[in-house]
Amino acid sequence: MKEKTFSRTHLLILGLLSILLIVVLPVANAHGYISNFQLNTWGKYLCYAMLAISVDLLWGYTGLLSLGQAMFFTLGGYMFGMHLMLMIGRLGSYQSDLPDFMVFSGLTTLPSFWQPFYSFSFSMLMVVLLPALVALAFGFLAFRARIKGVYFSILTQALTYSAALLFFRNELMMGGDNGFTGFRRLFGAEIRSPEVQRWLFVATGIALVATYVFCRWLTRSKFGLIQQAVRDIEARVLFSGYSAAAFKLFVFVLSAVIASIGGALYVAQVGSINPNAMTPDKSLEAVVWCAVGGRGTLVGPIIGAVSVNAAKSWATQAYPDLWLIMLGAIFVLVVLFMPRGLVGLPAQFAWAGRRINAFIQERRGRRPNSDDDGNDGGDDDSGGPGTSRQPPDPPTEASAMSDPVPADPPGDPANPHARGQTEPPLTPAAQPQPRRTSADPDPSTP
Amino acid sequence: MSRQPFILTAEGLNKSFAGFQAIRDLSFYLDIGELRTVIGPNGAGKSTFLDLITGRTRPDSGALMFEEKDDLLKLNEYQIQRLGIGRKFQTPTVYTRHTVYENLLLSLAGSRGLWSSLFHRTKPAEDERIDEILQVIKLSDRAYDRAGSLAHGQKQWLEIGMLLAQDAKLMLVDEPAAGMTDEETHRTGELLMSLAGPRTIVVIEHDMTFVRQISAGRKVTVLHQGGILCEGSIDRVQNDERVIEVYLGRKSRARAKPKAKPQANSHAA
Numbered sequence: 170m171k172e173k174t175f176s177r178t179h180l181l182i183l184g185l186l187s188i189l190l191i192v193v194l195p196v197a198n199a200h201g202y203i204s205n206f207q208l209n210t211w212g213k214y215l216c217y218a219m220l221a222i223s224v225d226l227l228w229g230y231t232g233l234l235s236l237g238q239a240m241f242f243t244l245g246g247y248m249f250g251m252h253l254m255l256m257i258g259r260l261g262s263y264q265s266d267l268p269d270f271m272v273f274s275g276l277t278t279l280p281s282f283w284q285p286f287y288s289f290s291f292s293m294l295m296v297v298l299l300p301a302l303v304a305l306a307f308g309f310l311a312f313r314a315r316i317k318g319v320y321f322s323i324l325t326q327a328l329t330y331s332a333a334l335l336f337f338r339n340e341l342m343m344g345g346d347n348g349f350t351g352f353r354r355l356f357g358a359e360i361r362s363p364e365v366q367r368w369l370f371v372a373t374g375i376a377l378v379a380t381y382v383f384c385r386w387l388t389r390s391k392f393g394l395i396q397q398a399v400r401d402i403e404a405r406v407l408f409s410g411y412s413a414a415a416f417k418l419f420v421f422v423l424s425a426v427i428a429s430i431g432g433a434l435y436v437a438q439v440g441s442i443n444p445n446a447m448t449p450d451k452s453l454e455a456v457v458w459c460a461v462g463g464r465g466t467l468v469g470p471i472i473g474a475v476s477v478n479a480a481k482s483w484a485t486q487a488y489p490d491l492w493l494i495m496l497g498a499i500f501v502l503v504v505l506f507m508p509r510g511l512v513g514l515p516a517q518f519a520w521a522g523r524r525i526n527a528f529i530q531e532r533r534g535r536r537p538n539s540d541d542d543g544n545d546g547g548d549d550d551s552g553g554p555g556t557s558r559q560p561p562d563p564p565t566e567a568s569a570m571s572d573p574v575p576a577d578p579p580g581d582p583a584n585p586h587a588r589g590q591t592e593p594p595l596t597p598a599a600q601p602q603p604r605r606t607s608a609d610p611d612p613s614t615p
Numbered sequence: 616m617s618r619q620p621f622i623l624t625a626e627g628l629n630k631s632f633a634g635f636q637a638i639r640d641l642s643f644y645l646d647i648g649e650l651r652t653v654i655g656p657n658g659a660g661k662s663t664f665l666d667l668i669t670g671r672t673r674p675d676s677g678a679l680m681f682e683e684k685d686d687l688l689k690l691n692e693y694q695i696q697r698l699g700i701g702r703k704f705q706t707p708t709v710y711t712r713h714t715v716y717e718n719l720l721l722s723l724a725g726s727r728g729l730w731s732s733l734f735h736r737t738k739p740a741e742d743e744r745i746d747e748i749l750q751v752i753k754l755s756d757r758a759y760d761r762a763g764s765l766a767h768g769q770k771q772w773l774e775i776g777m778l779l780a781q782d783a784k785l786m787l788v789d790e791p792a793a794g795m796t797d798e799e800t801h802r803t804g805e806l807l808m809s810l811a812g813p814r815t816i817v818v819i820e821h822d823m824t825f826v827r828q829i830s831a832g833r834k835v836t837v838l839h840q841g842g843i844l845c846e847g848s849i850d851r852v853q854n855d856e857r858v859i860e861v862y863l864g865r866k867s868r869a870r871a872k873p874k875a876k877p878q879a880n881s882h883a884a
Binding site: 410 | 669697702706727735
């Protein structure tokens with residue numbers, strides 16, 4: 170059946186969770202039920218969730234595995250960080266109007282491109298604008314050249330790596346490898362104070378809920394249908410008259426902005442940012458969150474980001490040396506056994522339950538309930554690109570009559586060479602010798 | 616002397632893949648409203664020809680014009696689609712993870728822009744059109760099933776439905792009958808014949824019963840080794856020496872004189 174963007178139950182759960190995030194947790198914190206540290210940690214997780222959603226929008230819904238999302242996240246952090254650095258004022262160690270690292274590198278006047286960042290609104294504008302422009306330029310070139318699949322991933326990885334190298338340089342006047350730290354004030358208030366941190370948590374909660382609602386609407390619109398068609402069979406989309414490149418570019422820019430907003434909120438709550446945050450492995454971590462939660466679901470990446478980072482917080486204290494091994498193991502296990510991630514587990518269990526049930530009934534000598542497992546089992550709308558787990562389509566008459574065409578066409582609808590061999594012989598007269606023409610060229614050809 | 620412009624003009628097309636000449640000096644003219652059947656043995660270049668028309672591959676040389684005013688070689692796939700050229704692929708190529716309804720919705724004629732897709736609301740007229748098409752392709756009861764769960768023949772129907780939804784001026788239909796029952800095949804033929812006239816259709820087929828059905832009183836083009844071997848009515852074509860040689864009677868003749876087919880490369884006048 171046609172689905173609404175938000176069903177009633179969906180709205181109810183969403184509303185309750187939003188109230189929990191935006192009202193209950195901060196109020197509980199204000200009354201001392203939740204420690205400042207805990208609230209701050211959760212605020213950090215929510216920022217990561219924004220990053221994970223941006224990965225999901227690209228990877229889960231559009232089939233673009235971008236390994237550059239950490240760069241956009243960090244860029245947002247830097248743009249807001251510039252404002253926070255200037256707000257330190259004379260409270261820094263050198264008691265200068267300039268940020269400490271500039272004094273340290275011998276500057277006496279503020280570089281001109283720093284000037285506008287005294288304004289909070291300008292800084293916010295740049296949080297949105299700079300990543301959008303970078304994504305627009307990069308995406309335009311990449312998608313126009315029809316760079317796809319693993320090549321796109323490699324390119325985005327190179328992009329984030331080169332950005333990290335750039336920000337490591339002191340000459341950029343962005344703090345070099347120390348980045349920004351030591352923030353003191355936001356809107357004239359002490360930034361580390363519980364009140365400011367609480368409001369930042371609320372802002373993060375609102376941003377996350379708004380992002381989720383927007384993305385949910387987007388992926389359920391006709392745009393979303395086209396976006397997912399690009400993911401499944403990009404070549405076909407072109408022959409339906411849609412410019413796949415334009416759709417990919419839009420999603421790429423949008424994801425960059427979402428990641429960037431997450432990064433800006435992250436910096437204010439964590440209190441520092443440096444170029445290490447944009448190295449490719451940080452992007453890969455976000456991909457793992459997305460996979461663990463269940464890509465192509467929007468909810469999954471949020472769950473994934475929170476759960477993996479909670480595990481990380483625990484493991485880096487309990488077993489600091491083992492964390493990366495655990496992370497790798499989690500990723501491998503998820504890829505092998507949970508193609509739809511945590512979100513897909515109930516459906517997977519239901520499917521397994523039905524199979525076991527059918528098996529038991531068969532052993533008892535009764536016919537199993539056949540229409541249960543003939544079609545794709547627990548496949549709901551949350552199915553990410555992990556289609557490999559779907560049972561194959563039921564055999565058709567066509568495949569019965571020695572038709573070598575697979576029931577489900579591969580991603581590339583038809584390549585002229587492969588097709589020559591898959592033409593089904595329908596009449597005895599047309600019994601072909603397809604390779605003949607190419608194998609032995611016509612002797613009469615001059 | 617005034618004449619109707621050709622809807623499709625192909626002149627001197629050449630295309631080779633890594634040394635294999637898939638299309639060889641092909642010239643092809645199609646009148647508006649025609650239902651043209653293209654036959655030919657495997658590897659004759661039929662599908663490659665459609666690839667050239669739809670912008671999937673570029674010819675090495677030659678000219679391709681639509682309605683004698685749009686140069687197809689200057690346009691890409693989606694621009695060509697927007698001119699009003701629709702295509703059904705040889706292996707049914709539908710959006711398997713979308714529902715049948717969504718497949719048709721995405722194919723429906725109308726704006727293809729990004730912004731309009733963002734704020735698109737399905738109008739009653741669109742729903743009516745989709746229902747109509749669903750009835751024609753007999754998939755009304757499967758409208759909200761995933762296209763991937765359809766049988767092969769049903770996917771063929773769905774892709775034909777997508778072509779209908781698109782309302783193209785020129786429909787390129789690659790092996791519509793593959794995987795269909797005799798009865799379905801016959802119905803496909805009826806459908807295609809009913810569409811010809813207001814629309815121009817090119818059908819590629821192997822099934823000779825089907826070809827005979829849809830080409831009665833119409834022109835058939837035989838492709839061989841990337842060029843046109845012969846053109847004319849189905850009876851003429853089937854009785855043509857060269858056609859029998861390379862295609863219809865290959866089995867018997869080919870065994871008798873395996874390599875001697877000197878006239879295979881000379882084109883029909």
